[in-house]
Each structure stands twice: as structure tokens, then as C-alpha cells.
Amino acid sequence: MHLLICGGTGCTASQSLEIVDKFKAELKANNLEDEVQVVKTGCFGFCEKGPIVKVIPDNTFYTEVTPADTAEIVKEHIIKGRKVNRLLYLDPKEKEHVSDSKHMNFYKKQIRIALRNCGFINPENIEEYIARDGYAALGDVLANNNPTATIDIIKKSGLRGRGGGGFPTGMKWEIASKNHADQKYIICNADEGDPGAFMDRSILEGDPHSIIEAMAIGGFCIGATKGLVYIRAEYPLAIHRLQVAIDQAREYGLLGKDILGSGFDFDIDLRYGAGAFVCGEETALIHSMEGQRGEPTFKPPFPAQEGYMKKPSNVNNVETLANIPVIINKGWEWFASIGTEKSKGTKVFALAGQVNNVGLIEVPMGITLREVIFEIGGGIKDGRKFKAVQTGGPSGGCLTEKHLDTPIDYDNLIAAGSMMGSGGMVVMDETSCMVSITKFYLDFTVEESCGKCTPCRVGNKRLHELLDKITQGNGTMEDLEMLRELSHVIKDTALCGLGQTSPNPVLSTIDNFWDEYVAHVVDKKCPAGQCKKLMQYVIDPELCIGCGKCAKDCPVSTIKRTDYIAPGHKLASMEIDQSKCIKCGACQAGCKFNAISVK
């Protein structure tokens, strides 16, 4: 029997490590420590309901477990064989407990390829990875000794870069393999910068060996003997797990000289990022690895020609690499059978925002947004109405109700004015103001722009100023036109991917939520009630009993008594002088009669 406990960042933040210790102690106290193994795994994906504990072999899936629950699970489930019902997942629609994760809506539509081992194995134990066909693909590739044939398999599988661009991986490898040099590099881009996307971290934390294996395969194919992982310094757990995995692989002879007797030498080193979104761009990433400012340079020359230390380099994203060993093991035909015509396989999304089931999901390409948000995601929080979903992070756009049934793949998302990006998917409901959200993204871009080219450095700043002006209630219709025009100029003239895509949130919200912009500009109203300057706190004279508490709470003494006494009340109602109101909300927070609302 096994107890799998999630040791990902989300669950460890809610005490999952204490749960591991508690289980060990409980099992020991019951003399069961030899019968039941406690395994700290990578992320299960269902972060909303964490910490997660799974019991194998019966697949019981316990949610929101606390250290105090461990005794009951051991006593009831492990000793007496009775499931602890109150910790099982409660289906919000059916109102029934679901014990096996396979039957949960959150998991039903998922196909887990890149995340195959996350939540199944102990990431710090190479033998558990090997037991699940780990390093078999590397063994095969080395035994066949035919890099061209392997590249051909990846090409035929249709795998495209999962970092955002969607460039065919096999073709990338082919180009790098054809450039001859005394030294080449294969680089793993683990600088996950999109705020709200955490799939790369989860893979590195939950299945680090799959990345090592894939890099070795890639290295063999393109003729690189050196691998480098560029990883965010903000991910201490992922760095630790990856380092442990590299050390173990070296010990097992799967990294180092003459791997598996093939004569192929390969080793991996880590390089730390230092917090710069632009370093997700290949050329900027390479400059950063060389110890410089992470500024992009013009392509060509492409990294495949002149990359790290001026040598041919191939940069792949973490999720892309995680697919490689499976494609080799199961064949390209199998992989190509999943997905749509031009986008094969699966994509991992970080589902977040105003949705019931926040978490990490892996779905086949071609699934619709409706299936993702309403079936896997369990719909919108607190029964509110769906408004938009943002994909592609600060480079992407917002999709609306009319896009809900569009099959998700690289090309469809671009056609709809957004993009795949690294897989952030943030759901918004009617309480989200689209102008504010757009301003939020521009705020990010302005801060992260490296400053090298003028369109991005100055242009985005101007976009941000215009958006700020609109949320303050000072916008004009000319400003809206200016937003659109400036966005196109930046897109056409910026140097790198960051600048070329940074106006996307502006353009897509202007296209899809034009009325909301107009409401801000013409009516000076924020329909979602988020823009402080455009809000009005109003006292309903019929509900107000005239107790005067609001007047006492008001820090700027702007609330006065009127001479209107509502029927049934003894005192005259209160009124807010809008010209003096600073919109702090103290009156509303203090009113016990719900008489104060935001208009």
C-alpha cells in the first residue's frame, strides 16, 4: 500500500510536509511502517483542493487534508478499510462524494503526457522514474545510433514548442544538427515568467528526470555534449529537485562520459535567472546565461547558428522536453493521433482566477474553452457569470463567450486575437473590469521591458498612461483611437517577441469589450465597479434607518442627514456628498442595514 502526498509548492504552503511527517509517525505507532509506504510526490494539479493525499492501490483521493486528519485516515482507511467520507471530493453539481480521481470531472477529460509522472512518483528517487519506463527512450535512441531517424520521429509527431511560439521542435533540432561546430549546446528554458503559469515548475518539481532524459536525447540528436538549464532563482524547490535528479543520473551513468556504453558524453549544468520576463526570449536568455543584461538581439543569427558562447545552441521549453521520451517510447503515430490537424498532442494549462477548480490541467489540443472552464474547471466561482478568459499571459488576449466553443490550438487562438503562450488561463467573471485588467498587463510589460528598443520602452509606457487616464475617468474617444493606433505601431516595430506581443491585451479587449471602454470614457462609469475614481457610494433612503453610523465612520465628514424620513422609520435618512467622497468604502463596510451600495 502507498500513501501519495503532494509535495508541490501549493500544497507544501498548506502544510503537506507536516502531513507526511504525521503519517509516518502514525504508521509507526501502529507498526505499519513496513506495510504502507509514504511517498512525497510532485503536483497532482488539483491545487484548489490541496493538500491532496492519494491512497494506492484503491485510488482514493482525499482533499483538503490537514495534519490533524492523518490519525483518522490511518485508523479508518488503512486499518479498518473504511474510507473517510468527509475528506473525499464533493461533486458540487451531484452533491455526492467521489472517491476515485478518475471519476472526478476535474480529471475525466484530461490526458496526462507531460504530467504523466507528476503525483505518481517520488521525484527524488530515480528508481521510481525508471520503473515507469524512465530512460528507456534514451536507451533506445543511443542503441539505434541514428540521430537523423530520431529527429524524424519528433518531426512526424508534430510536436510544437510549448513555450509560446509553437515552432516545430523536430525542425528546430534538424537545423541545429546541421550546423557544425566543435561545441554545441542544448538549453532548457525554465525561466517561467508568465504570472499565473506554473506548469514548468510543476514538471521540474514532480518529474525532473524526464527533462534530463529529453535533454540527453536532444543533445545526442543535434550533436551537443553539454546541456544547460536556465531556471528561475525564485523556484528553490524545483532547483533542489533538479539538482538531486542530475546527481542521481550521474551516479547511474545516465549522465557523464560514455552513457550506457554508447560512447556518447553528455552532462547538464544549471544557470540561474534573476527575475526578468524578457529572458524567456531565446537571445535574451542566452545573454543572461553569459552573465550579461538579458537584452534580446536581432535574429538572424538564430541561436541554432550562433548561440551560447557564439556556439550553435538549441533552446527548448520544459513542457516541450517532457513530451520527448513518451513520443520515442510510444511512437509518433500515437502522439500524432491526439490533437488537431496542426497542433498535436496535449497542452498543460494553469487554470486560475474566478473558477471553482483552480489547478494544473493537461488536455488534448482541440478541446473547447467551454469544456475546460465549465467541466474541468467546474464553472465560475460563487455562481457568477462568465465574462472572459485570458490566455497567453501578458502577450495574449482575452476571449469571450463567443469563443467558448472554439477548439483550442495554436492557430485558432491566434485567429481569435490571443495566443497559446506558455499556458496561463485566467478566468474572469462579471466583477472584473477589462480596462483595469489590461492596465494590469501593461503595468507588467512596462516593468519588464528591457528598454533596448524605443517602441517597447516608450510605446508601452504611453499605452499604460492612456489606460490609466481612462480608469481615472479622464479618457476621451480620441484616446481609444490612439490606443489602437499605437498598439499596431508597437507590434510592427518592436525588436523582440515581448514588444511585438505586448499590445495584444489592449487590442483584444478593445475588440471584444468596446462598450466597456466607451462606458468608462463617455458615461464615466465602470460597469464592473472596479475603477475607484468612477465609483459612487450611494445610500438608499428607503433602507437607511438614519442611525448615523456612516457619518461617524466617514474620515472626511462628507455624510449628512437629509430631511426625508422613509415610511416606517423614525429618523431621517443619510446622504453622501459625492463631490467630497474619497471612495474609501468605510461607510459601506460599517452599515448593518445594507443601505449603501456602489453604483
Added chain:
Amino acid sequence: MSSIKIKKEVADKIEAICKSFNNDASELINVLHQTQDYLGYLPTEAQEVIAKHLNISPAKVFGVVSFYSFFSMVPKGKCPVAICLGTACYVRGAEKIVDAFSQRLNINVGETDKDGIFSLNTLRCVGACGLAPVALVNGQVYGRLVADDVKRIIEENKAKFGI
């Protein structure tokens, strides 16, 4: 370069860090990471020492330090508060949490209070989106926050520092 005012032991430690990377200028970022781990921040004096050992100009070191958000040139408080402003936290009301901390601690984002205990910063996504909105206080993650939690969190951490 003439005005290096830094304790000798600190200068020696930085020299040792540079040496452990073979004084290789392409390892500058790793050197800065370790120096910041040691000092808590990267004062200009430390940058000058690094420049000297790696044989590059202090301007180049400063250029790199100021480029990356992970590097700081101001000392942080003993109990750093960082609020996640990733998209997931943002749409679940992280801004209100920032305001609440700022008001209660009476400092702006990027500042340290006058006792050197609390410093307030924002960061981009710690990856605990399931717990949004999230704050990291003295290394501990506090999730599913509402503005009313802020007072409790501050008191809790003040107690840890005996205030």
C-alpha cells in the same frame, strides 16, 4: 574605484565567492546571487569589489544588478512581506491586500519601516495560484487572504520578533 568602503571580512568573502567561479565574468549572475545571499542586498561597494575581481567595469556590474528584479540595492527588513501580483492573485483581489499591508505598516511598496523589521514588496507569481491571493511573509506562505487577515498576520509576525 578608489572609494571602496567595506569591511575587510566582507571584501574577503566576496573575493572568495568570485574565486569559486574562477573570476569568470560570464559567471557574474551566479556571483551576484551568492553575494546577495550573504549580504542580503548588493550595495555599490560590494559591486565595486566584484567588478575588481572579475576584471570588468563597475558600470557593467551595476547594469546587470539594476536589470534583474531579483537583485536589490536596498537592505530588506528582518521580516520581508511580499505580495503576489500574478494574474491569478490580481483577479482575486491582491491589490486590496497590498493596500491593507501598506496602510497597517505605514510604508509604501519597496520601502522598509523605520525599525528595519517589515519591508513591503510585490512579486510575480509564487505558483500557489490555488491559494490566491497569496502573501509571503518571512518565507511563509499565507493564502486565501482577505484584507481583514492582514492585522492578524502582522501581529503574529511582530510576536515572532518580540515586538
